[in-house]
């Protein structure tokens with residue numbers, strides 16, 4: 001990639017951290033967290049876009065507290081629904097490419113096969129509704145954009161299922177984990193590397209649109225937990241807990257979640273020749289990175 005200014009938003013989030021690593025060496029990367037660019041403050045977006053004047057915007061910032069969004073739908077909508085639209089209008093004005101991330105939660109989970117990009121959307125919760133609004137606002141802005149819908153994101157940092165399981169695994173002898181919701185656990189690092197290779201291939205010629213981007217394979221939350229404890233090094237003083245599968249009806253959450261979150265990555269592979277690793281391999285890589293820390 002020739003040196004172009006790259007603006008990364010959400011710099012302190014799971015994906016934002018990995019995007020900074022993946023785009024290291026590009027030349028001119030400006031990575032901003034919430035304190036420098038607050039997506040809830042639309043003026044802040046206009047100011048940053050004018051001052052930074054990027055060629056590429058990687059928007060990893062989002063309101064991601066899925067359950068809390070049920071009681072804060074306005075704030076979630078401002079950050080996930082309206083702000084991406086403002087970013088897209090600004091990107092279009094200055095001729096920048098906007099890369100944005102969305103979610104499996106735009107779907108209702110009712111399909112029996114992996115979801116493709118133009119399957120009907122029907123979010124079950126406020127977070128999904130706000131992310132869907134963001135997708136629509138970006139498309140309406142009329143500029144160049146890539147929206148990567150992903151799922152079950154985790155990394156060595158932040159709040160995520162892997163870190164929760166490792167913590168609970170040290171404290172408990174038994175865990176009960178939902179086994180009737182399926183998806184593809186996806187590492188922030190795999191997303192960031194795939195984003196870099198797509199952007200490297202040519203920013204001017206991208207086909208704007210929505211692409212699914214997850215690690216390959218699928219499992220349930222219970223299967224993910226079992227694999228974590230099979231692969232992670234056990235603590236010195238105890239063995240990992242046994243994991244028992246339970247239906248989601250026995251683990252009620254404020255926000256309803258889809259049963260089938262598996263996304264087909266065929267469009268991404270067909271258009272860009274890019275595919276992400278199998279989720280088990282990506283898990284190994286993350287555990288190794290955590291052990292080396």
Ligand SMILES: NC(=O)c1ccc[n+]([C@@H]2O[C@H](COP(=O)([O-])OP(=O)(O)OC[C@H]3O[C@@H](n4cnc5c(N)ncnc54)[C@H](OP(=O)(O)O)[C@@H]3O)[C@@H](O)[C@H]2O)c1
Nearest residue numbers: 010012013014015034038039040061062064101103150153
């Ligand atoms: N995590 C998942 O399982 C998952 C699944 C599907 C799709 N996605 C999508 O993937 C993308 C990256 O998610 P992630 O997992 O990296 O999330 P994350 O770790 O929660 O990071 C999100 C970042 O956005 C920041 N943020 C929140 N509100 C903001 C605001 N008003 N202005 C500016 N920044 C704000 C957060 O800052 P603070 O730390 O200050 O709150 C945080 O650093 C998001 O678009 C998300 O919707 C995530």
